[in-house]
């Protein structure tokens with residue numbers, strides 16, 4: 205798919221980091237400067253300690269007591285820096301994380317209704333949680349550390365040159381070799397990391413779907429099968445992680461061995477020069493500390509590499525989500541009065557090459573009428589609702605909202621003219637009141653009571669907490685029929701001209717269904733009702749029946 209064509213690569217990844225860091229760049233630079241101050245303090249510590257040792261051993265003149273006071277001052281400053289560092293780091297992590305999740309969540313909600321079908325929700329959740337935190341870690345921890353470590357290395361290198369100009373160039377000499385090995389290392393790590401992220405997503409998908417459908421799993425006695433499925437995926441993840449760890453340990457051991465040899469050379473060099481009286485004890489101590497100061501940052505940078513690789517794999521996954529086709533955002537287009545809904549010679553099929561669901565289909569839903577849409581399962585009833593709501597767009601023909609002197613083709617902007625009760629249980633966790641307010645955030649207590657009565661949901665007033673009763677995910681705690689009636693009340697609160705009921709009364713008993721239809725007729729005069737239904741009782745109380753299977 206198009207999403208797959210999203211341009212991968214380091215350049216794209218860097219551009220993404222630049223984009224998402226917007227608004228935090230000053231803080232990140234400030235954080236880097238703080239890190240540099242911290243490095244300067246630690247180098248200052250080395251310089252002063254050399255002076256103190258040389259003064260104490262009589263190699264240099266001066267009061268080593270002042271040096272000790274200076275050292276204590278430098279330690280205090282370092283502690284203050286560490287405190288500010290922690291404070292800034294947490295603040296940035298929270299801020300950047302919130303910003304990234306906001307950006308992704310908004311894009312997912314604004315994407316076209318079926319754009320996400322290619323992803324499992326568990327995979328999407330995994331990306332929002334783990335890939336976002338990996339990018340946050342990069343921007344707020346790894347990137348500043350990389351800058352500071354690089355500067356630390358440079359500063360130590362310059363300091364080194366003052367002590368002896370030859371040794372540091374050995375480091376420069378081996379640098380091209382490091383780059384060459386690094387290229388091979390990065391490629392391999394990227395491959396391992398991408399596979400690991402995929403396995404991780406699969407695990408989350410299995411857990412999420414199984415928990416959502418746990419009653420189905422229980423009823424079909426498939427517990428062991430699903431636990432086994434999880435175990436197999438976990439084993440795959442473990443194998444992939446171990447493979448990456450093996451490779452990582454191998455490369456890290458090689459780097460550490462190279463550094464151990466480097467330290468040994470530096471130590472022997474220092475000892476020989478000390479023995480020959482060419483350097484002082486202070487220089488020897490400073491020299492050995494500096495060797496550490498050069499080696500530590502290089503090792504730290506090498507250790508950061510896996511997290512850089514992980515970030516680029518994560519960025520690719522986040523960019524796939526961000527590349528989902530979006531709905532155009534524009535002002536609402538509200539009809540002046542209840543409009544006719546004219547479906548004019550539409551052709552529509554979901555996928556290219558597959559049979560069309562509608563071929564040259566036309567129909568007019570008259571303003572203020574009640575129409576039952578019927579037909580065998582799979583004939584396109586729900587698809588018609590999606591087309592009216594402009595979730596899907598016909599390949600040819602059009603659907604228009606028309607009044608005597610006003611006409612507009614349906615689009616995301618005309619959705620405000622409709623209210624929709626989908627199939628199944630569509631309540632959110634929270635109170636019944638929260639659910640009702642989703643239909644109309646400005647609804648008064650009186651409006652909500654009226655909507656509940658019209659939807660034959662008077663049972664809500666018998667609950668101990670009434671409208672403040674808490675319901676669980678997907679309306680758990682309520683019966684299917686109770687949840688359907690609250691969903692209908694929610695839809696009635698929305699100030700819209702056309703009400704779309706997609707098998708919205710399927711869980712109601714015949715008597716309750718009839719009372720609901722009577723109430724709708726009485727309280728919602730002038731509005732258009734489109735009932736997708738298999739119930740003949742509903743069809744008998746409508747002004748027209750649209751059969752899709754004839």
Ligand SMILES: Nc1ncnc2c1ncn2[C@@H]1O[C@H](COP(=O)(O)OP(=O)(O)OP(=O)(O)O)[C@@H](O)[C@H]1O
Nearest residue numbers: 318554555561579580581582583584585586587588
């Ligand atoms: N998201 C989708 N992607 C691809 N094909 C789809 C999608 N949704 C539905 N279809 C196909 O479109 C056709 C019409 O489906 P639709 O859901 O509109 O039928 P329906 O009449 O509402 O069925 P039911 O009475 O079972 O709800 C079916 O062949 C179905 O397989």
